[in-house]
Amino acid sequence: MFRNQYDTDVTTWSPTGRLFQVEYAMEAVKQGSAAIGLRSRSHVVLASVNKAQSELSSHQRKIFKVDDHIGVAIAGLTADGRVLSRYMRSESINHSFTYESPLPVGRLVVRLADKAQVCTQRSWKRPYGVGLLVGGLDESGAHLYYNCPSGNYFEYQAFAIGSRSQAAKTYLERRFKSFNESSREDLIKDAILAIRETLQGETLKSSLCTVSVLGVDEPFHFLDQESIQKVIDTFEKVPEEEEDGGEAEAEAAAAPAEQGGAGDQDVAPMEM
Amino acid sequence: MTFTIPIDNGDALKNAEADSQRTLYPYVTGTSIVAIKYKDGVLMASDMGGSYGSTLRYKNIERVKAIGKHSLLGASGEISDFQEILRYLDELVLNDNMWDDGNSLGPKEVHNYLTRVMYNRRNKFNPLWNTLVLGGVKNGEIYLGMVSMIGVSFEDNHVATGFGNHLARPILRDEWRADLSFEDGVKLLEKCMRVLLYRDRSAINKLQIAKITEEGVTVSQPYSLKTFWEFQAFHNPTAGAQGSW
Numbered sequence: 029m030f031r032n033q034y035d036t037d038v039t040t041w042s043p044t045g046r047l048f049q050v051e052y053a054m055e056a057v058k059q060g061s062a063a064i065g066l067r068s069r070s071h072v073v074l075a076s077v078n079k080a081q082s083e084l085s086s087h088q089r090k091i092f093k094v095d096d097h098i099g100v101a102i103a104g105l106t107a108d109g110r111v112l113s114r115y116m117r118s119e120s121i122n123h124s125f126t127y128e129s130p131l132p133v134g135r136l137v138v139r140l141a142d143k144a145q146v147c148t149q150r151s152w153k154r155p156y157g158v159g160l161l162v163g164g165l166d167e168s169g170a171h172l173y174y175n176c177p178s179g180n181y182f183e184y185q186a187f188a189i190g191s192r193s194q195a196a197k198t199y200l201e202r203r204f205k206s207f208n209e210s211s212r213e214d215l216i217k218d219a220i221l222a223i224r225e226t227l228q229g230e231t232l233k234s235s236l237c238t239v240s241v242l243g244v245d246e247p248f249h250f251l252d253q254e255s256i257q258k259v260i261d262t263f264e265k266v267p268e269e270e271e272d273g274g275e276a277e278a279e280a281a282a283a284p285a286e287q288g289g290a291g292d293q294d295v296a297p298m299e300m
Numbered sequence: 301m302t303f304t305i306p307i308d309n310g311d312a313l314k315n316a317e318a319d320s321q322r323t324l325y326p327y328v329t330g331t332s333i334v335a336i337k338y339k340d341g342v343l344m345a346s347d348m349g350g351s352y353g354s355t356l357r358y359k360n361i362e363r364v365k366a367i368g369k370h371s372l373l374g375a376s377g378e379i380s381d382f383q384e385i386l387r388y389l390d391e392l393v394l395n396d397n398m399w400d401d402g403n404s405l406g407p408k409e410v411h412n413y414l415t416r417v418m419y420n421r422r423n424k425f426n427p428l429w430n431t432l433v434l435g436g437v438k439n440g441e442i443y444l445g446m447v448s449m450i451g452v453s454f455e456d457n458h459v460a461t462g463f464g465n466h467l468a469r470p471i472l473r474d475e476w477r478a479d480l481s482f483e484d485g486v487k488l489l490e491k492c493m494r495v496l497l498y499r500d501r502s503a504i505n506k507l508q509i510a511k512i513t514e515e516g517v518t519v520s521q522p523y524s525l526k527t528f529w530e531f532q533a534f535h536n537p538t539a540g541a542q543g544s545w
Binding site: 125126127128129132134135166167168 | 399401402403404405406408409411412413416
């Protein structure tokens with residue numbers, strides 16, 4: 029993407045019908061570290077890579093509990109992500125207070141999307157620079173949504189956002205058809221394996237990832253390091269060789285097309 | 301040259317004419333509602349009278365209405381406030397339906413919404429002068445609850461408003477069971493309504509019984525109860541009285 033004369037204002041259309049500022053905001057999402065979501069009929073798993081600014085600092089929180097039945101993972105400008113998480117928590121608790129009943133996740137994402145859209149149509153605002161993977165429950169079961177800075181939202185069986193997410197997406201694309209019927213344990217294992225794909229060769233340790241689960245009979249909570257390490261131990265000892273070969277090719281093809289895939293030194297400090 | 305004369309309405313709480321926008325007393329009122337849970341859902345009975353003080357002025361008022369797919373709302377107290385509440389709920393149900401996403405408001409949600417409305421109005425010293433009964437069935441769960449004009453709200457297996465609290469609930473406490481069939485439930489309600497008919501001066505002999513189950517709502521056609529007035533005490537009520545009293 030190159031600079032052009034139509035990209036200064038979010039309220040300026042280009043002659044080809046594009047809003048460049050909105051598209052640039054979506055680029056910011058690609059700079060953040062990876063976040064992954066998958067769902068079965070009854071459970072949703074959200075996982076993220078723990079990236080720290082330096083060895084001295086702790087890693088940034090990328091997964092937030094919105095309510096017992098809704099969780100969100102973010103990628104991009106984490107400050108924007110925190111503000112939107114606070115909005116979601118507020119909407120959720122207001123609904124619970126008035127109706128004594130959990131807010132259906134489908135209705136929450138629409139409100140979130142409408143809020144993001146406002147920022148694409150005011151000259152004194154800028155779009156939120158964060159992508160959100162919202163997992164939650166409503167009357168028909170478990171759902172996973174992706175909310176864009178553009179104000180669009182989509183429902184997914186499984187999705188990955190952030191840097192090197194293409195590797196994870198390739199992995200998920202191969203398996204998503206079975207996710208609906210997956211058990212909770214298999215879903216968690218697939219999430220961790222997808223995270224491993226984004227690490228590109230780096231050894232997978234439980235300290236490098238955060239995993240959260242929610243389900244029809246299970247309120248949102250994080251898995252502790254031990255449980256994650258146990259799952260990692262089941263596959264890390266026996267590397268799957270045939271798959272490694274296939275994945276290396278897929279990653280090589282995806283890397284040049286993806287921003288931020290090459291080096292983390294290009295990532296601005298505010299993006300994680 | 302124009303100027304406005306400031307009118308000091310005075311302290312609203314002390315000055316009787318001040319702020320005529322607040323509800324001070326009810327005008328057209330409905331009397332008791334009696335409702336019970338039974339095997340398949342909820343049964344709610346009410347008469348069709350609207351009293352204007354001590355005059356039984358209106359005799360065709362439906363005080364039980366269906367709300368959405370899953371709930372039944374009955375009201376006693378000011379009829380115009382009941383109509384206002386129906387308007388609020390209409391809007392609520394409309395917005396809920398417009399989502400068109402497979403989720404819908406159940407009786408518990410409607411009950412809590414009404415509790416919030418009633419309590420907030422009470423806090424502004426402008427109550428909706430009603431006692432509401434909310435019953436319904438959703439996903440197999442049978443729900444029955446009540447909200448008063450001051451926002452007191454609770455759920456129970458059988459509820460009654462107004463005079464029903466004093467005359468009907470003792471009967472229900474003795475005779476209600478969780479596995480009542482439809483016929484037994486109606487008989488129980490008719491027993492309560494008959495006592496109310498004899499003893500509540502604002503009751504009329506024209507009642508409706510509404511039923512809600514998982515399948516939906518049915519409101520019966522208005523009908524009247526058989527009454528018996530040939531008790532000795534009714535023949536010559538003042539026979540035993542001495543003197544001018």
